[in-house]
Amino acid sequence: MLVNGAVIAGKSAVKGRSAEETEQIRVVLRERFESLDTEYAQAVADNHQLRLVEIGDAAGDDQADSGSKTAERDAATSLLRTLLDRREQAELALQRLDEGAYGNCESCSQPIPVARLEVFPSATTCVACKSTRERRAG
Ligand SMILES: [Zn+2]
Numbered sequence: 056m057l058v059n060g061a062v063i064a065g066k067s068a069v070k071g072r073s074a075e076e077t078e079q080i081r082v083v084l085r086e087r088f089e090s091l092d093t094e095y096a097q098a099v100a101d102n103h104q105l106r107l108v109e110i111g112d113a114a115g116d117d118q119a120d121s122g123s124k125t126a127e128r129d130a131a132t133s134l135l136r137t138l139l140d141r142r143e144q145a146e147l148a149l150q151r152l153d154e155g156a157y158g159n160c161e162s163c164s165q166p167i168p169v170a171r172l173e174v175f176p177s178a179t180t181c182v183a184c185k186s187t188r189e190r191r192a193g
Contacts, residue, residue, distance in 0.1 A: 088145035
């Protein structure tokens with residue numbers, strides 16, 4: 056068997072995946088990264104505002120008030136962390152795609168269908184292997 060695909064598409068070729076599909080995945084991942092980036096920037100701005108408001112009226116707070124503000128701030132912090140994580144995952148996926156290491160099942164090394172990657176960009180196994188694993192685990 057000749058590995059035509061890999062030669063034509065260069066280093067971004069993934070085993071069994073066409074250059075078009077790889078490009079399609081790249082677009083999906085980039086869009087995801089950009090939307091998470093925007094969301095993160097917005098959350099940072101909101102969080103900043105929250106802190107400013109807090110500093111502004113901290114003096115007159117009673118105990119219950121500052122308690123609910125702590126909860127609000129904790130929620131904001133955990134949202135930031137989640138967004139940062141997901142943004143990083145998208146970034147890593149893009150890097151791995153460039154290295155030709157993204158989108159193949161780590162179990163059977165077949166290409167994971169684009170439709171699955173669009174929904175779960177961090178998927179590392181195909182549906183078949185995932186369900187096999189879950190059966191074993193459960
Ligand atoms: Zn698999």
